[in-house]
Amino acid sequence: MSLIKPVAGLRPAPGRAAEVAAPPYDVMNAAEARRMVVGRPWSFLHISRPEVDLPEGIDPYDPTVYARARENLDRMLAEGVLIRDPSPGYQAYRLTMGAHTQIGLVASASVAAYDAGRIKKHEFTRPVKEDDRVRQIEALNAQTGPVFLVYRATPAIDAVLAAVSAAPAEVDITAADGVRHEIWTIAEPDLIACLTTAFDALDALYVADGHHRSAAASRVAAARRAANPQHSGDEPCNGFLAVIFPHDQMQILDYNRVVRDLNGHDAASFLHRLHDAFRVEPSTTPVKPAQPAEFGLYLEGRWYRLTLDPALIPDDPVERLDVSLLQNHLIGPILGIQDPRRDERIDFVGGIRGLDGLVKRVDSGEMAVAFALYPTQMQDLMAVADAGEVMPPKSTWFEPKLADGLVSHVLD
Incomplete structure (x- = not known):
């Protein structure tokens, strides 16, 4: 066929x-x-x-x-x-x-x-x-x-x-x-x-x-x-x-994360924990990551640039994705969210909303911290699919989107 x-x-x-x-x-x-x-x-x-x-x-x-x-x-x-x-x-x-x-x-x-x-x-x-x-x-x-x-x-x-x-x-x-x-x-x-x-x-x-x-x-x-x-x-x-x-x-646009609390940490102790895996640099401007393994962090009205230690980036097509790196080295071990698919403490913000969408969620008090990610690349998606693997939830945000109604397929 x-x-x-x-x-x-x-x-x-x-x-x-x-x-x-x-x-x-x-x-x-x-x-x-x-x-x-x-x-x-x-x-x-x-x-x-x-x-x-x-x-x-x-x-x-x-x-x-x-x-x-x-x-x-x-x-x-x-x-x-x-x-x-x-x-x-x-x-x-x-x-x-x-x-x-x-x-x-x-x-x-x-x-x-x-x-x-x-x-x-x-x-x-x-x-x-x-x-x-x-x-x-x-x-x-x-x-x-x-x-x-x-x-x-x-x-x-x-x-x-x-x-x-x-x-x-x-x-x-x-x-x-x-x-x-x-x-x-x-x-x-x-x-x-x-x-x-x-x-x-x-x-x-x-x-x-x-x-x-x-x-x-x-x-x-x-x-x-x-x-x-x-x-x-x-x-x-x-x-x-x-x-x-x-x-x-x-x-493919970025698919960002916001989390409701710091899992018992105050801001200072949370930032201190990040140094185990990341270089942490304060930023006077919003941080939109420009490369893989780089993340923007918004906390208590301030932006930080996080850069993951390159030694921690594996070859596996799923584990090397930025969504996996953030989950495995920060959201899971530090914020205590082991299942982002089901945990109600985490939410996801499509990049179409821009970095302002993250700031609003934190400044409103609804969320405690926000993370801006570098977009998943199409080659990464195909590599995961070729390996027969599955991507983590909320890994890709495609824009623009198709319209419904312009063509349908009748089954007779």
Whole structure:
């Protein structure tokens, strides 16, 4: 089976993309989603977060939530807001955020390749979130949130996407967060065959964001295979909706940490403990780390630069990550947080909020100390995935993010 296949996407009708496009379903809470749909009857949040149309406080996993998603999808189809592509094809999808630009390919990625480990993961999934995505797919008979995949930059692929995107885009919208989304259809059979062959030549693809969506797609495909003795392998459920970007265009922001208390230390004794593993330098300006193994520390209104002793940096692809170094040499042994996935004393702040986001959490008294990290690099992510390992929680924050609603994958 090919690593990727064309998809007959479900997309906004011409001129309707701005009305439909929505942020990914998992980047806001229920209250924020309700505010986002005010005055926007065709926002895709009515499908991806259908609780916005139900009484406040409803369990987001209640069966009526998934039923409402299907009702809203049917309504948008009946009103002609969403339409189906007449035949399978690929699309080029360009994201622009300030001076940063990246262009990828919209496709159906092979579930068989995912199951075999050729589409590689780097995160654990949570059963409750996987179950949620399975129910959503089954209720809609469609995959509505694309998985964010990465390939090692390949001239043959990159050149095709660059050439396609030289023409005026069919979809060109700028979202409320200032990110520009542009899409071009690739329908020519020769070009489709060229891209399919070029991707088949790759050793692997990597899941950047969307581990729960890809895992759910695998489960749905397995269930449908088991229920269909005449299963051929060509059914749409054997792929999952993805947008695939070259690794050298990716932008990973820092994913920072804030902690509620100093684990019984006062500021002086806490800083003294740090000297066991770090060089500690006061700074008169906010510290945004410029290299691996360097950290910013904000405590009692002051910034410090921490530099880890190089002798403490191992070769292991997981243990050498900055998130691991900070956890293993400071957050765990000094602050007493052994399981950052579950410990409520620690929280995580995406780099999109800047260093001011850390200062506010500490100055408000909510948190005692903040740590600014150097961003995980794409090569590090791929090295972890290639080793079959799993990254620590909250290791990567990708920006810009894909929009929901610009393309969906119907499973019939």
